[in-house]
Amino acid sequence: MxxxxxxxxxxxxxxxxxxxxxxxxxxxxxxxxxxxxxxxxxxxxxxxxxxxxxxxxxxxxxxxxxxxxxxxxxxxxxxxxxxxxxxxxxxxxxxxxxxQLLPKGEAPVRVEGRAQQWSWYFTHPESALAPSEILHIPAGEPVDIAVTSLDVIHSLWVPRLGGKIDAIPGKVNVIRLQADEPGVYWGQCAEYCGEGHDGMRFRVEAHKPEAFAALLEGRAP
Amino acid sequence: MSASNRLALVHLVSGFVVWSLGFVLLYGLQALGCAYGWSQHRLWLLLAFVAVLVPLAWLAWRPLRTGPEASSLATAALWANRAALGAAILVFLPVTFASTCI
The missing domain is CATH 1.20.58 (Methane Monooxygenase Hydroxylase; Chain G, domain 1)
Structure with missing residues (x-):
């Protein structure tokens, strides 16, 4: 038995x-x-x-x-x-x-992430890419995500790509993530933030560098 | 309680009281240095580290009085203070090399 x-x-x-x-x-x-x-x-x-x-x-x-x-x-x-x-x-x-996890110096790519009950929005400054609920990153190089919140404290976590960082209203925290291969990964809010917390997921798409560059310039890869 | 026991009781807690003050001091200096961008940040942390170790080393090596005053409480106090010195060296050592600000 x-x-x-x-x-x-x-x-x-x-x-x-x-x-x-x-x-x-x-x-x-x-x-x-x-x-x-x-x-x-x-x-x-x-x-x-x-x-x-x-x-x-x-x-x-x-x-x-x-x-x-x-x-x-x-x-x-x-x-x-x-x-x-x-x-x-x-x-x-x-x-x-x-x-080794600390975001020392400047990463080649920097994305701004905003948390708001119960979604994530990502913007690529100085690019043609519209703000999106999908986090687009290049594969094979480190990416800094500058994270903040518009309401309560959230936490950005993509378990297969790196650690967690708190998204705090009025403060910007930076976390460095890296995907070795192009593909789709998933993130999840890791700080309880209300009744929609468990569904506060987001999609991460890691692209080949040339496809990522094309995406930022607003043309089809 | 005899006067020597009262003193031993003070000694029993003094090591870890100094340890906790040192912890708050280093934590505060680390945060303030990053917030205000101190140019000599690491130096201040090192100075605070040494400043905490000095009283702890004194407590740990203070000669134990012999005779009737060497109560079990006094012996316990001496060893508690030695533990506090060891804990301070071990726990505070990363301020000498770990990244301070990002």
Whole structure:
């Protein structure tokens, strides 16, 4: 019965790893960094969990081994030696990978994004492209999205292309995204913003560079 | 409560009080420096980092009085302060190298 339950649950678990809104199915270097961090954290947590469960099992199966450890050894080992290296590795990984996500300098393309309950509007300054609910970007190069909001706080998130950024009224926040390949990606508001929050999705179209240039100039690619 | 125990109680919390003040100070300097575009932003952060470590190092290495005054509370205070020094070095170290503003 238990085995059947496990087998039945496996496809449901694996299905979470792909799909339009999966951060574990990265389609660009920035999202790949975040997915790496997620895996490092999962592995770290799994190792710790396994270790604690092994000690727990030992307490039942080999109580004599456990009682040989003095209270001081438990405190120093379990309270200092075990968590500190793991926390240093996790924090270090997050710092190194996080630094690489920052929009340093100017990206080749900059798009302005506005959030309003419950839609996103994107404009390409100095282009023939009309404001649109679709985010058009070139594939293969970093794109900065300057995000703001007209009402409440929203958050722009394209899980397969990068991290999240808050859209705050009266303030402009910049996030850098990148898609390696042309295609269609999906974004989702990631900060609860009212009853339409869950449907506040947007489409991202990544074009080949020449097709993107043609789009900006208002001619058919 | 004896006077020495009262003092030990103050010492017990002082390390992490200094730590939390340092946290607020560094957080504030980081935000202000970005908002006003300070040219010596990193220098101010480094100075604040050192300024926080000095009292913490003093608390951590302060000689423990021996004799009847070396209560278990005083020993706990000394080790709490050493933990606060370690936590300050570890947690505040990124102000020396991480990106400040974007």
């Amino acid at each position: 238990f085995k059947r339950l496990l087998l039945g649950a496996t496809p449901a678990l694996l299905a979470g790893c792909s799909g339009d809104l999966s951060a574990l199915d990265p389609a660009g270097p920035r999202a790949a960094n975040l997915a790496t961090l997620w895996w490092v954290m999962l592995i770290g947590a799994a190792v710790l969990f396994g270790l604690v469960m092994a000690l727990f099992a030992l307490a039942y199966r080999r109580p004599a081994w456990i009682t040989r450890v003095t209270p001081a050894q438990w405190i120093v080992g379990g309270g200092l030696l075990l968590p500190i290296p793991i926390l240093i590795v996790l924090t270090g990984t997050a710092l190194v990978l996080g630094e």
